[in-house]
Amino acid sequence: MAAFTVSPIQSSSLPALRRPCATVRPWKLSGYPSSSFRPITTHSHVAPFKTLAPLRSSSAGNPSDLSPVVATSDATKSLKLRLQNGETLYGIFLLSFSPTIAEIAGFAGYDFAVVDMEHGPGGISDALHVLRALAATRTPAILRLPESCPTWAKKALDLGPQGIMFPMIDSAKSAKKAVSYCRFPPKGIRGSAHTVVRASNYGIDEGYLSEYSEELLIMCQVESEEGVKKVEDIAAVDGVDCIQMGPLDLSASMGYLWDPGNRKVREMTREAEKGVLASRKKGSGSSAYLAGFAMPFDSPEELARRGYHMVSGVVDVGMFRSAATEDVRRFKTSLAAADSSDDEDGGRRRDEDGDEKYWSE
Numbered sequence: 001m002a003a004f005t006v007s008p009i010q011s012s013s014l015p016a017l018r019r020p021c022a023t024v025r026p027w028k029l030s031g032y033p034s035s036s037f038r039p040i041t042t043h044s045h046v047a048p049f050k051t052l053a054p055l056r057s058s059s060a061g062n063p064s065d066l067s068p069v070v071a072t073s074d075a076t077k078s079l080k081l082r083l084q085n086g087e088t089l090y091g092i093f094l095l096s097f098s099p100t101i102a103e104i105a106g107f108a109g110y111d112f113a114v115v116d117m118e119h120g121p122g123g124i125s126d127a128l129h130v131l132r133a134l135a136a137t138r139t140p141a142i143l144r145l146p147e148s149c150p151t152w153a154k155k156a157l158d159l160g161p162q163g164i165m166f167p168m169i170d171s172a173k174s175a176k177k178a179v180s181y182c183r184f185p186p187k188g189i190r191g192s193a194h195t196v197v198r199a200s201n202y203g204i205d206e207g208y209l210s211e212y213s214e215e216l217l218i219m220c221q222v223e224s225e226e227g228v229k230k231v232e233d234i235a236a237v238d239g240v241d242c243i244q245m246g247p248l249d250l251s252a253s254m255g256y257l258w259d260p261g262n263r264k265v266r267e268m269t270r271e272a273e274k275g276v277l278a279s280r281k282k283g284s285g286s287s288a289y290l291a292g293f294a295m296p297f298d299s300p301e302e303l304a305r306r307g308y309h310m311v312s313g314v315v316d317v318g319m320f321r322s323a324a325t326e327d328v329r330r331f332k333t334s335l336a337a338a339d340s341s342d343d344e345d346g347g348r349r350r351d352e353d354g355d356e357k358y359w360s361e
Helices: 011-018 079-084 099-108 124-136 150-158 172-181 208-215 225-229 231-235 247-253 263-281 300-305 316-360
Strands: 089-094 112-116 141-144 163-166 217-222 242-245 289-293 310-315
Touching (some): 089 099, 099 112, 099 124, 099 316, 124 141, 150 163, 163 172, 172 217, 172 231, 300 310
Parallel strands (some): 217 242, 289 310
16 A cells, blocks of 8 residues: 655644634633634624523512513623722532533523532533533633642633632732742743643634733632631732632631631621721722622622622522422422311311211111
C-alpha cells in the first residue's frame, strides 16, 4: 500500500482558520461583554433563534399568570459590572449537579448560580455539564471550591466560570493567596494551559489573557470568629471582589452548630457586615461587596436591606425537599380527612338504617 503524508498547517494559515469563529468565552455566553466579540454570521435561509423571556414571578400578582416578562439587557453585563452599577443580585446554590435543574434555574431568572463543589457530590467533570446548562440560559456561574488551594482553583478556572468562591478565608494573608491562585505569573501562581482550556474557548479566544483578570469575580468566604475579626483586612485585599458570609460554619465555630440563629451568632454576623461596609465607605477602590445566604431567621429581603449586594436565597436540593415533603404531607392529610369523613358518614348511615329497621318492626 502506498504511503501518504499529511502536510502540517503553516502558522501563517491559522488566522484564516480562526476568522469564521466567534471569540465568545464560555462566561461570555453567561453574560460577559467582550471587546473581542465577533458575531457569528448566519446564512440568509436559516432563521435566527428566538430569545426566550423568563416567566413572570408568581410573587408579583396572580400566581397563575405565566406570561413572559419583558427581557432586559442585564444578560449582556458581567456580575462585576452590575455590582459596580449598584445592583443587588439574587442567586441560587446548586448542590444537585443536575444540568436540568441548572437550566430551569437559569430560565427562572436568577442573576447568578453557585455550583457548590464544597458540599455537593460533584467535582470538576460534573460541574462542567452544569456550567454548559447555565451558559445556554445566559446565567452567570460561580464555582465554590472544596478547599482554598491552587490545584482546585486552577481546574475550576480552566472551566471558564464567571466567578470563583474560596471557603474558609480567615486572614488577609489567606485572601492574598486565594487571589494569587487566580492570576498567571508574575502576578500569581496559576498554572497556564490557556491555549487549550474551555475558559479561552479552547484557545480560539485571543483576548482571554488580556481580559480574564478584570472580568473574574473573586469571592472569599468569612465563616469563623477569626475571619470576622480580620474581615476589614480581608475586604481590603486587592483582587477580592466579595465577602461571602457563611452563617452555618460561623455558628459551628462559635459552638452553636444546632443554633445558627443564636443571638451571639447574629451579633457576630452584624460585626462582620459592619466591617465590610465600613471598608467600602473608606473609599478604597479594592474594597469588597457584601454577599450572603438567606436563613429561616434572616430573609433575602432583610439581607438586601442591610447592604448585601449579592443574596443567595435558596438551595436547589432544599427547595425540592421542601416541595416534595409538602406535597406528600398535603396528600396524606387529605386522605386522613377523607377517611375520617367516610367513617362519620358510615356511622350516620348505620344509625339511620337501624332506626328505620326498628320502626318498621
